[in-house]
Amino acid sequence: MDRIKLSLVLLCVTTIVGLFVCVESRPQHNLPYENEELARIYMKDLDKKFSQALEETVNAQWIYNTNITDYNLEKMVEESQKYYKFQKTAWKDTILFKWEGFKDEFLKRQFKKLSVLGTAALEDDKLEKLSLLQAKMERTYSTATVCIRDKCNLALEPDLTRILASSRDYEELKEVWLKWRDAAGKPIRDQYIEVTKLGNEAATGNGFSDLSEMWLAPYESETFRDDVESLWNQLRPLYQKIHAYVRMKLRDIYGDKMPKDGTIPAHLLGNMWAQTWTSLLDDLKPFDKPSIDVTKKMQELNWDAEKMFQVSEEFFTSLGLIPMPPEFWEHSMLTKPKDRDVVCHASAWDFYNGKDFRIKQCTDVTTEQLITVHHEMGHVEYFLQYKNQPVVFRDGANPGYHESIGWPDTKLEDYLEA
């Protein structure tokens, strides 16, 4: 016994923020950064610090996103600087380890993920510039208002969204589409170009050829572009039929205003980005199928945002998934506040403390928004499933995966019978 004990040596490394960790080891493995046990202790410690650092920066983002002021912008940029700095230090420590030779795949993967620095690879002044630009773009985009005909101060949510969903006046829709882009898009053009440059610079700092390569890396497929192309080719025949059908239906409404080149003007699809066509459900339904647009029904029943989130939660718990925690109901922002500017674009938030999960949405009582409620709550369901994982794993298996989890097949018919 004693002989073995005597033959052990103490291996130590200094981790981020000066923490000193040591393990006993056999002398033949006496390079600390090759010692898997030591690496495990290091990673556990780093994980704790990472979640604290993330929680702080996410919290500052939440405050800005739900209350756009100069002060909150400054705080948010300050916090992201702190976070980037932490990331850089942690990265420098992490890459010292010779993790490729470790046996534990779980541990190896954490090292692998953390050895890609990402945006923080930029120099400090560029990081600050990037944070500021992003915050300002967000502000412009979120606070833009326009005048349509005799009404002014119209915001994207709810005013312009409502017009796009309900108006069938070609010229009015076009005016909304154009004016909102003039107000929200044109002023951020130069900033966007700047952000793109910085993004590409960060990517090359990580050994990627440009930002798009860095974005595709998490999919871990050498053939990702071809994979997508091949999926699209499978989908295209169906998409083209739907497109032609919708064009035909829209011709019934807009007549000769419809172009003859087989395209659909983006402002006619009921959504600012022509992204979902839900608002046209009744105009597009084939034959004499009953309507599945629940907007009127919800309004008749006096549903509000809270109720929409409750039925969404029931949907998920009926599948055996996890109810929203009390903190969700306490801290989420489910309607647009009247007393301040906010970023209305719906989003789901993980605060990385295992407790705090929130949604921010300027919920309007419409079918489209009911689907969005389910979508955002789908993200929270995913957060809840992986909340006990190490921080590096508290993310989608790949960036697309989160969106697919957050896209349950909402059965609108069920809500018509409510």
Ligand SMILES: *[C@@H]1O[C@H](CO)[C@@H](O)[C@H](O)[C@H]1NC(C)=O
């Ligand atoms: C919004 O932020 C400001 C700080 O810029 C603060 O004084 C104010 O109380 C906040 N409002 C709300 C409703 O949180």
Ligand SMILES: [Zn+2]
């Ligand atoms: Zn989403």
